[in-house]
Amino acid sequence: MNRLAKLLPFLILLAYPMVVSAHGVSDSDQEILNNGGLLAYILVGAKHMVTGYDHLLFLAGVIFYLSGFKDIVRFITVFTIGHSITLIGATYLGIKADEHLIDAVIALSVLYKGFENLKGFEKYFKTQSPNLLFMVFIFGLIHGFGLSTRLQSFAIGTESFLAKIVCFNIGVELGQIAALIPIVFLITRWQKLKSYQAFYKAANVYLIIAGVALFVYQMWGYFNGGH
Amino acid sequence: MKKLFPLAAAFIALLLCSSHDMYLKLDSFFLQPDSKASILLYNGTFAASENVIDRDRMLDVSIVANGQRNRIDTTNWREDDNVTILDVTTGEPGTYVVGVSTKARTIEMEAEAFNNYLAHDGVQDMLTNRTDNDKLTQDANELYSKHVKAIYQVGDNKTSDWKIKLGYPIEFIPRANPYNLKVGGVLPVQLLLDGKPLANQIVTIDSDGGSHAHGHDHEHADGEEHEHDSEDGHTHDGGTQVRTDANGNFTVNIANDGQWYLRTIHMVEVEDEELTHESNWATLTFEVAHGHDHADGDHAHDGDAHTHADGTTHSHEGDDHHHEEGGLPGYVWWLGSLVLVAILFVYFKRQQA
DSSP: OHHHHHHHHHHHHHHHHHTOOTTOOOHHHHHHHHHSHHHHHHHHHHHHHHHOHHHHHHHHHHHHHOOSHHHHHHHHHHHHHHHHHHHHHHHHHTOOOOHHHHHHHHHHHHHHHHHHHTTHHHHHSSSOOOOHHHHHHHHHHHHHHHHHHHHHTSOOOSTTHHHHHHHHHHHHHHHHHHHHHHHHHHHHHHTTSTTHHHHHHHHHHHHHHHHHHHHHHHHHHHHHTTO | OTTHHHHHHHHHHHHHHOOOEEEEEOSOSEEOTTOEEEEEEEEEOSSOBOSOOOGGGEEEEEEEETTEEEEOOGGGEEEETTEEEEEEEOOSSEEEEEEEEEOOEEEEEOHHHHHHHHHHTTOHHHHHHHHHTTOTTOOEEEEEEEEEEEEEEESSOOOGGGGOOOOOSEEEEESSOGGGOOTTOEEEEEEEETTEEOTTOEEEEEESSSTTOOOOOEEOTTSOEEOOOOTTOOOTTOOEEEEOOTTSEEEEEOOSSEEEEEEEEEEEEOOOSSOSEEEEEEEEEEEEOTTOOOTTEEEEOTTOEEEOTTSOEEEOTTOEEEETTSSSOHHHHHHHHHHHHHHHHHHHHHHHO
8 A cells, every 4th residue: 555655646647648638729729719709718728738748848847946835936937927928929919930940949948957957067068057047937938939829820810819819828827737736746745755866867868858859850840841 | 475575574684683793713722832823813603704804904913922912914814715814823831812903894774673783792781772762763873893802822831911901992801811710610801991891781601612502503505604593582692691790890600611702792872973873892712621721730641632622632742731630649649758757767766776
């Protein structure tokens, strides 16, 4: 029983990602947006965040680095401010980038976080890593731009334009909270176990591998996507 | 002879009350970049063009792509049968707009023919006006001009040119990119008259792929198709009629794949020695087709041929759309990730021990 209790966090970790799929925003979301009013924008925003593995991996990487609840709130607030600025601003102004390219940069943010958490800057560059709060803000801006580009790929019309953007952003925040709860729970619980160091290394090496894989995947899509 | 007379009168009335709607069409509204295509200008019904358009009637011919409006020399048009054709070569991927605006012409109509035309071509408001003001027996001399647009998609990149205002006297402006639409979706559209929202205007919406595409094209002995009205009073092209709201807005419910067209005739009475009425006609065409609505995804069509609602077929060899739901399924990604984390975990745990 004791053994099972120890395994429980890992089993939850195993099960959790299976219920989410990669960036579940799809054609069906366009229908939801067409017919669901402002509430639909909240729903689609939340769905995009909860099912967007690149955003979640980056946030998981950030939380790995943090120790206290206050820290977590501080960093997540900065990330939220960052992505809200570009999500609302870029969408309102109609600024967007190629989806593959922006997703490739977001992939690099995942790689960056894993590398930093493993003290890659100290080991390989013999220097301290850049201020994390500042970097989280910068990456927040980049993630927000990615979210904006995705939102702009929908036909959202011009009626209540700002309200729709804000609602999508609110959805993103709600989705972020929903996704963070199990992530924070797992990581903080695991921190008390002996196996945490192994888990820490495994998870951050995985972030590096996932960052590289997502980057290659997006660049492949960019060069072979008929652009 | 007595029996033949009503039939002959009905036939003449049908011919007189027929009007020629103008549409810009393509065989397929989905084109490849840097490829040749023909833009067809129909004057008749959406199904068949009954006559060509003289070049000197064309006030403006514009193609808008990637933020640039190119005015096309009217001498570039050619004719084939009753269709006026503009051969173009597409450029960079994007959502393109083509527009044609024609000079005003006049047409004289006897009262009955004019009333029939008003009744069956979406100009019921003017008919009501004539009825209310006891003008049903007055003949008409109408000044009319036509302003038509089509939106088509080149490659996969959706650009924002669909929202361009060409500045025509009357113009449909979509409020969303039609190429993000799929069946079940809704396209919001605004109707402008002289650049301002036109309220309470009747707009007819139809497609060639839905229940309204009911094959009312009649071929006569002279080989020409023409438009007329059936006894139940609906127009030849059928369709759904809606009214614009106070801001000129209305919505198009996309019930089926196919080529969709919107049309309206805005008519006013004029005080003029020769003219009695002035009308501005507008149409907008675009296509909704399965497998082409990939605003947010990746979809590979290598060597994959599609048949469209209008029967046209084209292939997508090498046309690899961005579609998140394509490629690696999410659960495969996550499952693989978990296996990888587990392997790494075991590895580091052993190293730790």
